[in-house]
Amino acid sequence: MAGKISMGARREVVSAVTERYRSAKRAEKGRILDELCATTGWHRKHAVRALRQREAVGPGDVEATRKRRRRYGATIKDALTALWEASDRVCGKRLKVMIPTLLPALEQHGRLQLVRKRQRDPVWRSGERSAIGCGVCEPM
DSSP: OGGGOOHHHHHHHHHHHHHHHHHSOHHHHHHHHHHHHHHHOOOHHHHHHHHHSOOEEETTEEOOOOOOOOSSOHHHHHHHHHHHHHTTSOOHHHHHHHHHHHHHHHHHTTSOOOOSHHHHHHHHHHHHHTSSOOSOSOOO
């Protein structure tokens, strides 16, 4: 039957099964995937992607993806940018190592002012997360 079903009919089948798939438990999802693959002739991975796809808002438009929650506030971002500029814009992996040295030096020379400990801690810890990174440099 898989070779005789049109693309429009496949879309209809997917839209009919999507809600049932999203609310089903793991074992039931497997059975739903088996049925969909038998009906459409798709591989399981393609069927999973089709069922997990966001709903279309209009003809040809797909719902916008959600934006990530910001990890740092403006104060922390400005401090990291100052550290990054002072280090001659090194990659995040190298900046991470330099933060414990650069932070006190920039504060001492008045180039960076983090008054409260609450402001200073996230900048200090951001070195653990490598906030600014290029992903290109060689291993150290």
